[in-house]
Amino acid sequence: MPITKTSWLNSYSTFQGYDEMYTSQNTVRPYWQKLLTGFDRLGVDGLMGRQKDIDWLLSENGVTYNVYNDPKGMHRPWNLNVVPFLLHQDEWKTVETGLKQRAELLNLVLKDVYGERTLIKNGIVPHEVIYGHRGFLRQCSGIEYTTRKFLSIYAADLARGTDGRLWVVNDRTEAPSGMGYALENRSTTSRILPEMYTEMNVTRLSGFFQELNQTLVEASPIKKENPNIVILTPGSHNETYFEHAYLSSFLGYPLVQGNDLVVRDGFLWMKSLQGLKQIDVVLRRVDDAFSDPLELREDSHLGVAGLLDVVRRKNVSIINPIGSGVMENPGLIPFMPNIAKYFLNQDLILPQIASWWCGQKKEKQYVLENLSKLVIKRIDRTNRESIHFGEFLNPEELDALKRNIEQRPYRFVAQERISFSTAPNFIKDSLEPRNLVTRAFCIASQNDYSIMPGGLVRVAPGRETIRVSNQRGGTSKDFWILEDQPINEAKIGLWQKRPSIAASGLEDLPSLTAENLYWAGRYVGRTLVNARFIRMVMRQLSMIQNPNEEPNSEKLKTLLKTTTHLMGTYPGFAEKAEKGPQAMENPYKEILSVIKDKDRVGSLAHTIGMFSNSYYTIRNLWSSDMWRVFEDIQKLWKSFQDEEQPSMNRILKVLNQLITRLIAFMGLVEESIMIQQGLLLYFIGLQLEQSMLTIVKCRSLLTIKYDAHTEYDLLEYLLISNESLNIYRYSYRSYIQLEDVLNLVALDLDYPRSLAYMLNRLQKDIARLPQSNHNNHLNSYQKFVFEAFAKLSLAEAATLSQTGTEDHFVRESLDTLMEELSDLLHQTSQSITSTYFNHTDKQNQLFTQSFPI
């Protein structure tokens, strides 16, 4: 049954203040009506379906954010409500003008406080508002910039005040976040609500991002067609890391961390596989104080030592400039009207929240007397922990706050507590009003600022919540600016990606990315090989005897010892434990530990953790299919981790699922990432790891000669764990014997799971690395692999199968060969690491000197 349009609003009670949907005459605004009519066509079920589609799409694309200081806070799914926030173009035009004015004002203030400081000298702004703000970095004073504006990117949090106008609530200038999420919200919502998106003439975002790109290109201190631009991220633990990776792949600029960059000869360089590459522009998402451990916070490992001086010499542009955090300063709000007069001789266009800066006597008095009605903030800490809502404080807390204000009044600002407007949010099966805040984005473009037609809308989680922040589990919305005329698609034009260094080849791959890919390959290989081996061991255990008892056969003991050698989980089965019961006495317990104990280095759980970490750090290279399979692996493993005492069958089932998903994942990696993007490094890591583990298995299972029955079983185990039993039967059609097994598993050049094949492939892959074959000489890692491959090629299965004499029980030539190969591969790994991932030089502060007097 179709639902009438009124039913959307039956339960919609605008219990407080202003609601976006209604006019002052309490009628629904025409454009909201249009949206509701669209929803009518879908019906409640239809709309619920669309919300589900959104949730699915976001999780498919791995859209996440992180919450600091919360162990469960990593990679939380991003929430997007199906109901967009609507604003008519006519109203937006005024807001746009106001935003441009405010961006320009803050730009001028920024320039002034790091330059002439006339605002302070002329008494327009009290000196404490600037000098008492921890974001005022004296090191940045006097720096001249080559960019058109000091402030290249500005974001403002807007909310509708009691007078029905949009007010500025917060200024974001240091490294404003949210642009990428806004873009992602748009791309999702426009796909999920295509009818309404087209019908309602929604202004497009693409033009804004073209301008952003242009701003970055033009920021280059030396004008070039294709300056080298990078995005500097604090890393995958940052709250908005998803966005950094998203912008990196959207704009086509490499995502780098401080470690990827270095200052030499007065320039900034990126460490790439090829060597150093000079960088012209940095889009910075690392906080001001952390950007340069030489001049700013000395304990920072997120920045680049010496960066500030490169800026000073005008050899690189940082967007926004280091030091711009001082503009995130509610202490400025009361002075903004006078600043506007002083610089532009204008009135402020956008209203601001009434604010009292406590550095002034009268204002402080007012604040102290009305504390319980106000919202108190520090001028230089606008995170939620430092915001006090007077009405929620008990008398002791109010007193403590008063004392704090009295002690250093200049650090505090009090603001009026106002209730912002609400807009409909789709919750379960109906529309409910929720408070919201919009983040608008401005970028410096030709002589002016350009405003994103839209923004990131964040919605309070509950009816009663005033604090709107994603960190508190709220949701977000797409933001539609509506035009009266249909959007002319032709005018929008195609997003022309310039060739950038991201696309120009393996040589320019940041070395940290390369290293992460290499380790991703190694860990995925290790997880797969170990999972297969454990699966085989468990099958044998459960077939033969009670797994809680000490095994009585040599073959099982050997198998268990091999598990320990393979995973490196000593003492385990291989060595005597110094105290406590021996692992051999209860194999189930030890096996469970090497599977599930994530704090035990080498365990499967630990390896999966390392694998996950290395993949998160190369997030920008992923496809959405990869993300889905990866999530499946995480979910499978997480639910398994929570089980206590899982049965043998349950473990086998989980291992089977894990192995299948890993193989799917590996297949996707190969087709989603290009060799130039670094897939080569992944392959090198993978082949190297698998080769090393094959060597361990051969050494541990085959070098000791046992009686014929045991030998037979061990050979079979090796073949099973290598997934090679069928191939063996097909190739040799015979009783399993050592010589043939060695031929297949170690020496066969055509069989992809054989050691010889893998070393041969490794040899070819590493030859493609940028520094290989330099001046017709093999690089050292090439020599190691070459030597390993040659040694293996010269070996013969018959010789390797021999023991020294008849009564000797060690196959010495096999053991020696495997030991040599193992050493050579370890040296290969070390050599690759020192050649390409040279992060071994730790950044150290010189000890600051102490005074003898």
Next chain:
Amino acid sequence: MLFNITHTTKYQYNAPVSYGHNIATLRPRKSKGQELLDYTIEISPEPAEISERIDFFGNYITRFSIQTEHEVLKVTTKSQIKREYAQFQEGFFSDACKSVTMKSALESLQSTNLDILDAKQYILESIFIKKMDAGIHEYARKSFQSNRSVFDAAFELMQRIYTDFDFVSGFTSISTPIREVMEEKKGVCQDFAQIAIACIRSVGLPAKYISGYIETLPPPGEEKLVGADASHAWFSIFIPGFGWVDFDPTNNQIPRDQHIVVGWGRDYYDVPPLKGVVYGSGQSKLKVAVDIARIE
């Protein structure tokens, strides 16, 4: 008085350092009664690049990078200084200076004339002198009272620190919080200077940190040893209507000609003689030698 000052800083690393970036605040600035006549800086190994600038506070900052692998970093500066500061000594004890009371000082600080404005930034908290605890304020209030002369109060504060605190080297480092120094009453010159600054700021007056050298005189009849002189630190208080007056709480005196100014800031953080970030895996051992020779 003319001085030749040689200041050598040597870092010895126990493992090779591949490269490093450094910042030095070693070139003495011009200050009241003091002029720099000659200055050289010698760095080994040879830096790949070196530049100099003037910082927010007007100090000379030398920045250099070393890009060759090295195990020893040695920085030697030679400064020739003309110091004629003792002549101002009488002025400090004059009425113009001594008659300014706390009360009138605090009133004068409300003004927005440029000198006052510049001085006022030294009332705010700084990197090393952050939240003042009650102990500091209490200690300060014993000397600073509303109707008392600011100069007398500061003089007394200097004397009290000299008497109450023990000079113990090695007990504190630059990262020792003020509070701990206050509790233990032990430290070195930079701690004493910072304690005094914290006290003065806690009563609402501007104080700054001065980094420099002090010439030590040998006991009567003995030869002066080369390298026996030292880096030093003291504080300066702003007396509105008069100006900045220096005090050395470590030696319980108002500096004369034996104190040589290198630079100043809000606290030690603003004027470390040498700091840097090096890339390598080892630790370093530091040796500093200062020699101040009078040229009569």
